[in-house]
Amino acid sequence: MKLLAYASIKLTLLLILGILIGYTFQIPIKYCFGFLLCCFAILGYFFIRKADKTLKFKLVAGITVIFIGMFSFLQSQSIQYDHYFKKVQKTEFPLLQVKITDVLKPNAFSQNYVAEVLMADGKKTIGKILINQSTDSIHNTFQVDDELFIKSKISPINPPLNPHQFNFKEYMGHLGVHHSLKLSLENFTVLPNPSKTLIGYAQQVRSNIIKKLENEDFGREQLSIIRALLLGERTTISEDTYSNYVDAGAVHILAVSGLHVGILLMLIQFVLRPLNRLPYGKKIVLFLTLILLWAFAFIAGLSPSIIRACAMFTFVAYAMYMNRPSNSFNILALSMFFILLVINPNLLFQVGFQMSYAAVFAIVWIYPLLQKWWFPKNRIIRYLWQLLSVSIAAQLGVLPISLFYFHQFPGLFFISNLLIVPFLGLILGMGMIIIVLSLVEKSSSSLIWMYNEVIGLMNKIVSWVANQETFLFKSISFDEMQLTLGYLVIGSLVFAFSKTNYRRIMLFLGFLLMFQTYTIYKEFEAGSKSETIILHQVKNSVLFDKNGNMLKVLTVDSTRLKRLVDNYIVQERIDQTRYLPVKNSYLIYDKSLQIIDSAGVYLPTNTNTIFLLTKSPKINRNVLFKKLILKKLLRMAATTLVLSQTGNKLVYNIKSHFIIQVKWDFTD
Known part of the structure; x- marks a missing residue:
């Protein structure tokens, strides 16, 4: 399949290029905006002259999309504006009015929050700040939409002090947060009756659901997994349990993202299938599907990952309505273009975004090739092979990213996926029923017991797979160049697998040789340092x-x-x-x-x-x-x-x- 035949894929690649240029060179936004206006003027000229099908028009259109990507990234960086709170403050200890936008996972020393700075020393401002509340001073915690007056010194987020540590400064920078402050018992006041946002309402609904679930007879570990699986709340998962899911290659199950939304879409389509027989049935099914998808996103707290996944599968649902499932790459490109341009271009630099699209892209590309290579006649074997094919395709898609960020590879990933993913739809469906019954206070003790046992069994399976340490490959050195070469090797391998000929095999062997040569060079360099x-x-x-x-x-x-x-x-x-x-x-x-x-x-x-x-x-x-x-x-x-x-x-x-x-x- 010639991917570049789709205009949406070309536009998305050019948009990503523009975002990367804006990130790398930090061009002043006024110059970028000026160039963008010039590009639009030239495009208008070509359009008026009816030369919109010429090579010059296509070239200018491509450059325009690149500048759109640059401008989109630059305008999302609040730190460059004159009314950024750090530039507005008049004193060393400014008085800030902030609104909590996110509650981060606590650690042994502190509870952290991300907040929007509304005012600094009496002036309206923009920008986000990291609020650090030490465990010694925690008398009350805060929720999304809470507003505070804080009088504190503002400090930049520091880079790591030791080599090769996690770069928290860079991570928060990709979230648009560059400065932090510390809360003490005396330096803040909570404002009564703060204004509510949609995300605040969503978080409140999720908190109410969590309280209802806590009143049910679930085990502690089971409840923490249920909260992660259904509501995207992973803060209560123990370190041992989370490590087991990572080592078993099943951590994606705990992150409410594309996998869950995709399964939920299939469930919704199955339940609503009888409505297709009604007049305008397909439109009704599409309308109800989108409502239910975004309702799930709402009760899951409208986190960035769930918004991203629902936006992607909104395009998938529309394609299913249009009966054009063959244009999967086109759908993926359109959803990525929309998410990066409309929602947040900074998502491009987040691991979750990269892994989600890499996995889905690989499934769409590699899965049909594996099915074409072998299509068993036996239904049971065929079903197992389909599950295994999906798992292999997804793992190939995320392998270089996983090695680059996490430096490990679970060799038995297919076992945990074969034993859990086929039943994930049932697990999600049961969980949704339990949530509804708990909200209306009609929960069934037998259903609660059954669900508790199912989640407990899933934890045991994951723990068993994770404990097979012989098949868990850790401490794998993998840098940026290996990441790039790794994708070239995988891409050329799939390219050769789809249609084997001499040129494609040599292309694969050439990239493989480059990867091996670079790896040997890095080993030699490390040995001489x-x-x-x-x-x-x-x-x-x-x-x-x-x-x-x-x-x-x-x-x-x-x-x-x-x-x-x-x-x-x-x-x-x-x-x-x-x-x-x-x-x-x-x-x-x-x-x-x-x-x-x-x-x-x-x-x-x-x-x-x-x-x-x-x-x-x-x-x-x-x-x-x-x-x-x-x-x-x-x-x-x-x-x-x-x-x-x-x-x-x-x-x-x-x-x-x-x-x-x-x-x-x-x-x-």
Whole structure:
């Protein structure tokens, strides 16, 4: 199938290109708007001259769509406007009026919220802010649409302090949030009777449903899965249970997205099928289908993922009404174009959006080829093969993205999908019935017991698959270039599989060779690299000494380092790891590093000594300052430093972590 034969696919690709250009180069919006107006004027000229079918018109139309993508992205970035709240504030501690728009998942230290800043120091503003409420100061939590007056210092969201950590600053930036503030017991006031939004009403309905479900006789783990499965509420799932779903390749079941909405669409179409016999029956079915789809989105809280999925399947439902199911790529492209242009262009940079469309695109492309390759005559075998084909196609579609973001691959994904996905429609249907019965207070204890057992059985299946660690491939190093080459390899393989000939096979082998060559080069590069890092961690001393593929971790407390070490091992392609205790001194060529702990003991020094203070030692700092070669006082887990070797000189620079591009003498 020639995908570029569809105009919608061309337009969507050009729109994505424009968004990427706007993201990369950050062109001033006024210039982008000016170029866009010029493009529209040229298109109007061609149209008046009836030259709208010429190559020049098509070229200008393509450029126009690119500028539309750029403008769409730039206008969604509130930080660039003059009335952005940070630019409006008059004092260091401005008085802000904010409206809660999202409640984030809590952690061990805090509860976070995303809020829209309505006013700053008495002036109307725009922009979103991250509100951090520490667990020590939580006397009451907030809901969507709550409004507060807050007097607090505004700080930018910081980048990660250690190498290869999750970049929370970048993640929040893609959500349009660049600054944060902290709540205390004294610096805020809750406004009575705040105005309500549609999302606020949806969240309130979902909260009422959750309260009704909590009154039923569900197990704790079962209830947390039910809340995720039906309502998109994953905050109560235990870490062990969530890890099991990830390791089993079934985590998509917990995210209310395309899979759930697609199954729900099929259920609705099945139930409403008799209405097709009525006059205007197809229109009635379409109308009711869309109402029920968006009603489900409403009770699921109108989260971005569910809005995205419902928007996509709205186009699918319309295509089914028009009886044009063969144009699946066209439908996908139209839905993506609509979502990125109308809803939010920032969705392009979110993992959920990328994986959803990659999976659906792969299913639409690869599934028919697998069915054409083998079509069993036995109905049971055919049904199982269809399920397996869908699972294989979806996994191929998301494989490079999954390896890039999560660095693991569940080898038994097909088992969990074969055992759960066929019954997911029944599970969703039963769940919807239970929700309705709970709301009207007519719930059945036998139905509750049955549903509780079904969810419990699903958890046991997932747990069993996840515990087959032999088939779970973790810590897979995968960077941006491998992501690109990976999709080229998969695409060329499917291309050759659809119609085998010499040119297509050679194309696949060429991309495979490029992927292998690049991977070997990265392994060689990692093996020849040496560096030493002093990491940032509160109440702990941590040093990484990397020598090729060997990593030595020097630390006081190794129990808190799993995530830091795992991330570094994956990104730096480490083969061996050793844990060693931190000593008081180390040698860096002709220079020495002395670590001064709470004992405050250090050796006589010369000009080739660097000091590192940890555990708040009680020493005379004025005396010590005079002995410091760099005239900088470092605090472990507070301030960090970068050192690199340039010729015979040791060059330093304060940065987010401490890297020494020279060989240290770390002896046992």
